[in-house]
Amino acid sequence: MKANQLRINDFLQKPDVQFVIPVYQRNYDWTTAQCRQLLNDIIAVERDNRESHFIGSIVYIHDGIFTASEVSELLIIDGQQRLTTLSILNVALYHFAKENNNEQQVGRLYNKFIINQYVEDESNKLKLKQTDRNSIAYKAILSGRLEDITEYSNVIENYNYFRDIINESNFKTIIDGLKRIIFVEVSLERGKDDPQRIFESLNSTGLDLTQSDLIRNYILMDLPAKRQEQVFKNIWSPIEDNARDSVKGTSLVSEFIRDYLTMRNKRIPRKNNVYLEFRELFDNKDDESFNQELEQIKSLSYHYKKFINPVTVKDQIVRKELDYINRLEINVVYPFLLQVFEDEDNGLLSKDELVAILQLIQSYTWRRFIVGLPTNALNKIFMTLYSEVDTENYYESIAVALLKKKGSGRFPTDDDLKFALKEKDLYNVQPKNKYYMFEKLENYNNKEFVDTNNELITIEHIFPQNPDSNWSSELPEEEYLLFKEKYLNTIGNLTLSGNNGALGNRSFIAKKMMDFNNNEQGYIYSRLWLNKYLSSIDKWDVANYKKRTELLTDRFFDVWKYPAVVLDETEEFDEVNIFDADIPTGKKLEFFIFEDQKVEENTISQMYLYVIRALHEKNSQLLLNKQDILKITRDSNNFRSPQEVLNGWFIEANVDSNSKFIILKKLLRLFELDDELYIKYSSENNHNPVPNRYKIRRKYWQQLLPLIRDYTDIFSYLNPSNDNWLNAGAGVTGISYTLNVTKNNAKIELTISTSNKELNKRYFKKLLKYKDLIEDSFGKQLQWKELPEYKVSKVRFEMTELNVFDESQWGEINEFFFKYFPLFENAFKHYVSSLR
Numbered sequence: 001m002k003a004n005q006l007r008i009n010d011f012l013q014k015p016d017v018q019f020v021i022p023v024y025q026r027n028y029d030w031t032t033a034q035c036r037q038l039l040n041d042i043i044a045v046e047r048d049n050r051e052s053h054f055i056g057s058i059v060y061i062h063d064g065i066f067t068a069s070e071v072s073e074l075l076i077i078d079g080q081q082r083l084t085t086l087s088i089l090n091v092a093l094y095h096f097a098k099e100n101n102n103e104q105q106v107g108r109l110y111n112k113f114i115i116n117q118y119v120e121d122e123s124n125k126l127k128l129k130q131t132d133r134n135s136i137a138y139k140a141i142l143s144g145r146l147e148d149i150t151e152y153s154n155v156i157e158n159y160n161y162f163r164d165i166i167n168e169s170n171f172k173t174i175i176d177g178l179k180r181i182i183f184v185e186v187s188l189e190r191g192k193d194d195p196q197r198i199f200e201s202l203n204s205t206g207l208d209l210t211q212s213d214l215i216r217n218y219i220l221m222d223l224p225a226k227r228q229e230q231v232f233k234n235i236w237s238p239i240e241d242n243a244r245d246s247v248k249g250t251s252l253v254s255e256f257i258r259d260y261l262t263m264r265n266k267r268i269p270r271k272n273n274v275y276l277e278f279r280e281l282f283d284n285k286d287d288e289s290f291n292q293e294l295e296q297i298k299s300l301s302y303h304y305k306k307f308i309n310p311v312t313v314k315d316q317i318v319r320k321e322l323d324y325i326n327r328l329e330i331n332v333v334y335p336f337l338l339q340v341f342e343d344e345d346n347g348l349l350s351k352d353e354l355v356a357i358l359q360l361i362q363s364y365t366w367r368r369f370i371v372g373l374p375t376n377a378l379n380k381i382f383m384t385l386y387s388e389v390d391t392e393n394y395y396e397s398i399a400v401a402l403l404k405k406k407g408s409g410r411f412p413t414d415d416d417l418k419f420a421l422k423e424k425d426l427y428n429v430q431p432k433n434k435y436y437m438f439e440k441l442e443n444y445n446n447k448e449f450v451d452t453n454n455e456l457i458t459i460e461h462i463f464p465q466n467p468d469s470n471w472s473s474e475l476p477e478e479e480y481l482l483f484k485e486k487y488l489n490t491i492g493n494l495t496l497s498g499n500n501g502a503l504g505n506r507s508f509i510a511k512k513m514m515d516f517n518n519n520e521q522g523y524i525y526s527r528l529w530l531n532k533y534l535s536s537i538d539k540w541d542v543a544n545y546k547k548r549t550e551l552l553t554d555r556f557f558d559v560w561k562y563p564a565v566v567l568d569e570t571e572e573f574d575e576v577n578i579f580d581a582d583i584p585t586g587k588k589l590e591f592f593i594f595e596d597q598k599v600e601e602n603t604i605s606q607m608y609l610y611v612i613r614a615l616h617e618k619n620s621q622l623l624l625n626k627q628d629i630l631k632i633t634r635d636s637n638n639f640r641s642p643q644e645v646l647n648g649w650f651i652e653a654n655v656d657s658n659s660k661f662i663i664l665k666k667l668l669r670l671f672e673l674d675d676e677l678y679i680k681y682s683s684e685n686n687h688n689p690v691p692n693r694y695k696i697r698r699k700y701w702q703q704l705l706p707l708i709r710d711y712t713d714i715f716s717y718l719n720p721s722n723d724n725w726l727n728a729g730a731g732v733t734g735i736s737y738t739l740n741v742t743k744n745n746a747k748i749e750l751t752i753s754t755s756n757k758e759l760n761k762r763y764f765k766k767l768l769k770y771k772d773l774i775e776d777s778f779g780k781q782l783q784w785k786e787l788p789e790y791k792v793s794k795v796r797f798e799m800t801e802l803n804v805f806d807e808s809q810w811g812e813i814n815e816f817f818f819k820y821f822p823l824f825e826n827a828f829k830h831y832v833s834s835l836r
Contacts, residue, residue, distance in 0.1 A: 004184070004185045004187075005182055005183075005184055005185075006182065006183060006184075006185045007052075007179065007180075007181065007182050008055070008086065008178065008181040008182065008183055009113075009178055009179055009181070011058070011183070011185060012086065012087075012090075012112075012113050012127065013112040013113055015116070015117075015118075016070065016071045016072060016116050016118070016119060017071060017072050017073075017074060017116070017127070018071045018072070018073045018074070018116065018124055018126070018127060018128075018129050019060075019074055019076055019083060019087075019127060019128050019129065020073050020074065020075050020076065020129045021076055021080050021083075021084070021128070021129065021130045021134070022075055022076070022077070022220070022221075022228070023220060023228060023229060023232035023233075023236075024216050024217045024219065024220030024221055024228070024232065024236075025076070025077075025080050025213075025216075025217070026210070026212075026213040026216070027133070027134070027154075028080070028081065028084050028130070028134045028154050028155060029081070029154055030081045030084070030085050030154060030158060031154065031157070031158075032157060032158060032161045034081070034085070035085055035089075035158045035161055035162065036161070038055070038082070038085060038086075038089075039089070039162070039165060039174070041053050041055070041181075042174055042177035042178055042181060043170060043173050043174060043177055044177075045177050045180045045181070046173050046174075046176045046177035046180060047173060047177075050180065051180065052180050052181070052182045053177075053180060053181055053182070054182055054183065055082055055181055055182070055183050056079065056082060056183055056184070057078065057079060057183060057184040057185075057186055058076065058078065058079030058082065058083055058183055058184075058185060058186070059076070059077050059078035059079060059186040059188065060074040060075055060076050060077060060079075060185075060186070060187060060188065061074070061075040061077060061188045061189075062074055062075075062187055062188070062189065070116075070119045070120065070121055070124050071116060071119055071124045073129075077188075077217075077221075078186075079183075082183075083128070084128065084130070084134070084138075084155075085158065086178075087113070087114070087127065087128045087138070088138070088141065088155060088158050088159050088162065089162050089174075089178075090109055090113040090114055091114060091138075091141050091142050091159065092141075092159055092162035092163050092166055093105070093109055093162075093166060093171070093174065093175065094106060094109040094110055094114060095144065095163065096163070096166045096171060097109060097171075100168070100171075105175065113127065114126070114127055114142065115127060126138075126139075126142075133153070134153075134155055136149065137149050137153040137155035137156050138155055140156070141155065141156065141159040146159075146160075152249070210251075210253075210254050211254040211257065211258075211271070211272070211274040211275045212240075212251065212253035212254040212257060212274075214275035215253075215257060215274070215275050215278050215279075216236055216253075218275070218278070218279055219231065219236065219285070219294070220232060220236065222285070231294070235294050235295065235297075235298050238298055238301065239253060239256070239297065239298055239301045240253055241305075242256075242298075242301035242302055242304060242305040243255070243256040243301055243304055243305070243308070244308075245308055245309065246308075246309045246311070246312075247309075252304075252308055254271075254274055255331075256301060256304045257274055257278060257297075258271065258274045259304070259334045259335045259338060260297055260300060260335070260338065261274065261277055261278060261281070262335040262383055263300075263335040263336070263338050263339055263386070264281070265277070265281070266383055266384055266387070266598045267383070267596060267597045267598060268379055268383055268596035268597075288733060289733075292733045292734065292754070292755070295754065295755040295756060296755040298755065299342070299755035299756070299791075300338050300342065303337070303338055303341040303342065303345075304334065304338065306318075306322055306341070307322060307325070307326065307334055307337060308326065310322040310323040310326050311323075315351065317351075317355055318351065318354060318355060318358070321355055321358035321359060321362070322358065324358075324362055324436060324440075325358065325361065325362065327432055327436055328362070328365065328366075328432065328433070328436055329432070330361065330362075330365050330378075332375075332378045332379050332382050333361055333365075333378075333382050335382060335383060336382040336383075336385050336386055337361075339386045339389075340354065340357060340386075340389075341354070343389075343391070343394075345757075345790060345791045345792075346753060346790055346791050346792040347787050347789075347790035347791075347792055348391045348394065349391070349394040349395075353394050353395045356395045357394070357395055357398060359561070360395070360398065360399060360402070360563065362560065363560040363561055363562070363563075364402050364411055365378065366436075366437075366560050367411065367412040367416070367417055367560055367562075368411075368412060369433065370412070370417055370420050370421065370424055370556075371412045371416050371417065371419075371420040372420070372424075373408055373409075373410070373412070374408050374675055376675050377408045377409045377577070377675055379596055380409075380575070380593045380596065380678050381402075381405060381409050383593075383596065383598070384575070384593070384598060385398065385401055385402075388400070388401035388574070389401075390693065390694075390723075390724070391723070391724065392724055392742055392743070396565050399563035399565045400563075400565055400567060401574060402563070403563060403565065403567055404567065404574040405574055405576075406574070406576045406580055407576045407577045407579065407580025407581075408577050408579075408580065408675060409574075409575075409576065409577070409678075411562070411563070413562060414557055414562055417553070417556060417557070417560075418553050421490070421491050421492075421549065421552070421553050421556065422490065422549065423486070423490060424490060424491070425489040425490070426489060426490065426491050426494060427459065427461070427488075427489035427494060428489060434459060435452050435453055438452045438459065438494075438496055438530070439451075439452040439453070440559050440560075441529075441530065441552065441555055441556070441559060442496060442528060442529055442530055444529075444555060444558060444559045445558075446529060450496075450528065452496060456498050457496055457497070457498050458496070458497060458498075459494055459495075459496060459497075460494070460495055460496065460497040461488065461489075461493055461494060462493050462494070462495055462508065462511070462534065462540055463483040463484075463487070463488065463493050463508075463540060463545075464504070464505040464506075465488065465505075466505050467484075467505055468505045468506060468507065470506070470507035470510075471483075471507060471508075474507060474508070474539065475541060479541055479542045482542060483542075483545070487542075487545055490549070491549065491552050491553075492545045492546070492548050492549030492552060493545060495523075495528075495530045495531055495534065496528055496530050496531070497526070497528075497531070498526075508539055508540035509538065509539070510522075511523060512524050512534065512535065512538075523535045533547070533548050533551055534548075574680065575591070575592075575593060575678040575679060575680040576678060576679065576680075577674075577675060577677070577678055578661065578664060578665060578668070578677045578678070578679055579665060579674065581661075581679055581681075582681070583658055583661070584604050584657040584658060584660075584661055584681075585656070585657055585658050586657075587604070587657070587681050587682070588602045588603065588604075588681070588682040589601055589602050589603065589604065589607060589679060589680065589681060589682060590602065590680040590681065590682045590683070591679075591680050592607050592610075592677065592678060592679045592680070593677070593678040593679075594607075594610065594611055594614060594676060594677050594678075595614070595673070595676050596676075602682060604657040604660055604661075605653065605657075605660070607679070608655075608660040608663075608664060609643060609645070609653075611664055611667070611668075611677060612630070612645055612651065612667070613645055613646055615667055615671055616645055616646050616649065617646065618671065619671065622670065622671065623667070624649075626667075626670060629663060629666045629667060629670065630651060630663055630667065631651065631652065632645065632649050632650065632651050633649070633650060634648050634649060634650065635650070636650045638650070639651070639652040639653070639654075640652065640654050641653040641654035664677065683695075693805065694722040695722075696804065696805055696807075697721070697722055697723065697724055697741065697804060698720045698721065698722050699720075700741060700804055700810060700813075701720035701721055701726060702720040703810065704739075704814060704817065705718060705719075705720060707814060707818070708814075708817060708818065708821070710818075711817075711818050711821065711822050712821060712822050712825060714728045714737060714825065715728050715739075724740060724741055724742055724804070725738050725739060725740045725741075726738065726739045727751065730750065730828070730832050731829075731832060731833060731836075732763075732832055732833070732835050732836055733754065734752065734753055734754025734755070734756075734759070734760070734763075735750065735751070735752050735753075735754075735763065735832055735835070736750075736751050736753070737749070737750060737751075737821075737824070737825060738750075738751045739817060739821070741802075741804035741813060742803075742804065743803045743804065743805050744800060744801070744802075744803065745798050745799060745800045745801070745802055746798065746799050746802045746804070746813045746816050746817070747796055747797070747798040747799075748796070748797045748798070748817070748820055748821050748824050749794050749795065749796045749797075750767075750794065750795040750796075750824075750828055750832070751792065751794050752764055752792065752793040752794065753791070753792040753793075755791075757791040760791060760792060760793050761786065761788070761793060763793070763835055764784075764786050764793040765786075766831075766834075766835060767795070767828075767831055767832070767835075768784060768786075770831050771784065773831075774827045774828060774831060775827075777823075777826065777827040778797070778820075778823050778824060778827040779823060780797060780820075782795050782796065782797050783795070783796040783797070783798070795828075797820060797824060799816050802816065
C-alpha cells in the first residue's frame with residue numbers, strides 16, 4: 001500500500017487512465033447539499049488565496065481485475081462520491097466553456113479531465129467508468145441529451161445544480177480553485193494488500209457506509225470481473241430493486257438483510273451488526289452453498305417487495321391485507337412472513353390460508369394495541385413463531401401458537417377487548433392507527449368500499465369537544481360530565497363524517513337532521529354504517545352511548561376475530577417473560593431469549609450466569625454498584641461456591657432457583673430491560689406429559705432413522721424432526737428426497753425446490769422426458785406434479801390410510817419406506833445426476 005498527497009487535477013489528468021467504479025460500490029448518492037459544500041470550498045480556497053484545501057482520500061486498486069490494453073484501470077474502492085462529483089463538475093464547466101466559445105478551456109477540460117484523448121477503443125475513452133445506471137446518466141449529461149433520462153438521477157440533479165451556479169463571474173474562480181484541491185492517494189496492489197479489510201476499516205472510521213454497502217462489497221469484491229458483473233446483474237441488482245420503498249424512494253436493503261438473518265438464525269441482529277453477522281454466517285464464499293443462499297436471498301426479496309410496496313401485489317385481497325400491515329408499520333412480522341410467503345410460493349398453503357394468516361396477525365397486534373400491551377414483546381414472538389408452524393394445519397398451528405402466549409405476549413380475549421373499549425382514548429392516537437380502525441369498522445361486509453383517508457371524511461365527536469350550551473341543558477349534569485371527562489374520546493362517541501366542519505358543536509338533533517342549503521349534512525342522510533344507529537335515535541345520552549358502544553364492540557369482534565381454535569390439553573404453553581413465569585423451583589428450561597437472542601439451555605443456573613455476564617459487559621459499573629442486589633467481588637473466598645463471571649469477578653453459585661429469579665428481575669429493572677428475558681420451561685416439568693403432534697412425529701422419526709440406514713445411507717446424517725417430513729439432498733443443489741408422514745398417508749417424494757422457479761420447471765421437464773424409464777425401474781406409476789402455479793415441483797409415490805399418530809401403524813409405515821425408498825432413489829439417481 002502506498003499513500004501520497006496529491007493535487008486532484010494531477011490525479012484526474014493522468015494520461016490513458018480510467019477510473020473504474022466497480023459494481024459492488026454503492027450508488028452515487030451525493031445530493032446538491034454535498035455538491036454545494038464542495039463547490040463553496042473550491043471557490044473559497046481560490047478567493048482566500050490559500051495554498052490548498054484537503055478533501056479526503058481516494059483509495060484504489062491498481063493492476064486490478066479490470067484489464068485493458070490501451071488504458072491503466074484504477075479500481076476505486078473508496079472516494080467514488082467525491083471523484084464522481086468532480087467529474088460531473090468538470091462536465092458542467094466544459095459545457096459552459098463550449099456555450100461561451102472558450103475554446104482553450106473546452107479542449108483542456110474535455111481532453112484532460114473527461115476523456116482519454118488518444119485512446120481508440122470507445123469503451124475505454126471516458127476517464128470515469130461507472131455502474132450501469134450512473135453510466136447512462138453521465139453519458140447523457142456529457143452529450144447534452146438530458147431528456148433521454150426519465151427516472152430520477154443524482155447525476156442529473158447535481159449536473160443541473162452546477163450548471164445553474166456556474167456563470168461568467170465565477171467560472172475562472174472555480175477552474176483555478178480546482179488547481180488548489182489536494183487529497184491523499186492510497187494505492188493498493190492486488191495480491192499484496194487486502195482491499196476488503198481496508199474497506200471495512202475505512203467504514204469503521206465513521207464514513208457513511210450502510211450495512212448493505214458493506215455486504216454488497218463483501219459479496220462482489222473478490223470475484224473475477226465476469227462473475228462479478230453476473231452476480232451484480234442477476235442477484236444483487238434485483239435485491240436492491242426489490243428492497244426499495246417505491247413511495248419514499250429509499251433503500252431498505254439493510255433492513256431486508258436484517259430480517260433475512262432474523263428468519264434464518266432466530267436471532268435479531270443489532271442494526272449496526274448486520275454486516276458482521278452476514279459475513280460470519282457466510283465466511284466461505286467459495287462454497288456452492290453460498291451461491292445457492294444468494295439465490296435464496298434474491299428469491300425472498302421478491303416477497304419483501306410485497307411487504308414494503310403492497311401496490312405491486314397482483315391479488316387484490318392479499319394486497320389489501322398487506323397494505324394494512326404496512327400502514328400499521330408492523331415490521332417485526334416481516335421475518336416470519338418471509339417464510340410464510342415462501343411456503344405459499346411452494347404450495348404448502350393456499351391463498352385463503354395466507355389471507356387468514358395476514359388477518360390473524362392484524363387481530364393479534366390490533367387487540368394488543370387496544371388493551372395497551374407492549375409492542376417490544378412482538379420482536380421475540382415473531383422471531384420464533386415459524387418454529388410452531390405445522391404445514392398440515394398451517395393456519396390453525398399459528399393461531400394455537402399465539403393463543404399459547406402468556407403475560408405481555410398474550411392474545412387479548414373478547415372480554416379484555418370489551419373492557420378496554422369502554423375507556424380507551426382512540427382519538428388521541430397516531431393518525432395511521434385511527435384511520436385504519438375506522439376504515440376496517442366501516443367497510444366490514446360493505447360492498448361499496450369507503451376510503452377513510454379521503455380528505456373530505458374526518459373523525460367527529462358526537463358529543464363535541466367544545467359543546468354549545470344546548471348540550472348542558474339537554475343532558476343531566478352527571479351525564480354531561482361523564483361525556484366531557486370520560487367518554488369523549490372513546491369509540492362509542494366517535495364516528496366518521498363528510499361534514500365535520502358543518503356539524504361542529506351543535507346539539508345532537510341538529511347534527512342528525514342538518515340539511516343546510518339542501519346539502520344533507522345530518523346523520524339521517526349518511527350512507528356510512530357508523531352513522532346508521534345515530535340516524536335511528538333522537539337523543540345522545542349515556543344509555544344510547546352504551547348501546548352504540550356495544551354495537552361497535554360486537555363489530556370489533558367480527559373484524560378482529562379471536563381465533564376459533566381450541567387449545568388441546570396436551571398443548572404446552574410457549575415462552576413467557578420472566579416476570580410472568582411460574583416459580584422455577586424444580587423446573588428445567590427448554591430455552592431462553594435474552595435481548596432477541598435465543599439460547600438453547602436447560603438449566604436455570606446457566607441462564608442466570610449468562611444474563612449476569614451480559615449485564616456485566618453492558619455496564620459493569622452499574623452492576624458492581626448494586627451489591628445490595630447481587631454481591632460480586634474479586635475475592636472468591638467471600639463465597640461458598642464461587643462462580644467467575646468475567647475478568648476475575650465472582651458471584652455465589654450456590655443459590656436456589658427462586659432466589660436467582662428474584663435477583664434477575666431486580667437487575668433487569670435496574671438496567672431497564674424488563675421485557676428482554678423470556679423463558680420456556682421444558683415439558684419434562686410435567687409429571688404426566690401427554691404427547692402432542694410434534695412429539696409423536698419426533699418419536700416416529702427417532703425410531704425410523706436407525707432402521708432405515710440398513711436400506712439407504714442417504715438419511716445417515718439427519719436428526720429427528722418435529723415436522724411431518726425429512727429431507728435429504730439428492731446430489732444436486734435444490735433437489736432432495738423427502739419422506740412424509742401425516743394422519744392420512746405416507747409419501748416418498750423427489751422435491752425440486754431451488755430458489756429459481758424457472759430452473760425448477762426446467763429440471764422437472766428434463767426428468768419428465770424419462771418418465772417411462774424411471775417408472776419401469778421403480779416398478780410402479782408415480783404422481784408427476786409440476787405445480788405450475790407454484791415455485792416447487794414434485795414427483796411422488798404414496799400409500800393412503802396410514803396414520804402416523806396411530807403408533808400401532810408405525811410398523812406398516814416403516815415397511816413402506818424400507819421397500820419403496822431404495823427403489824425410488826435408484827430409479828432417479830442417474831437422471832438427477834445428469835442435471836448437474
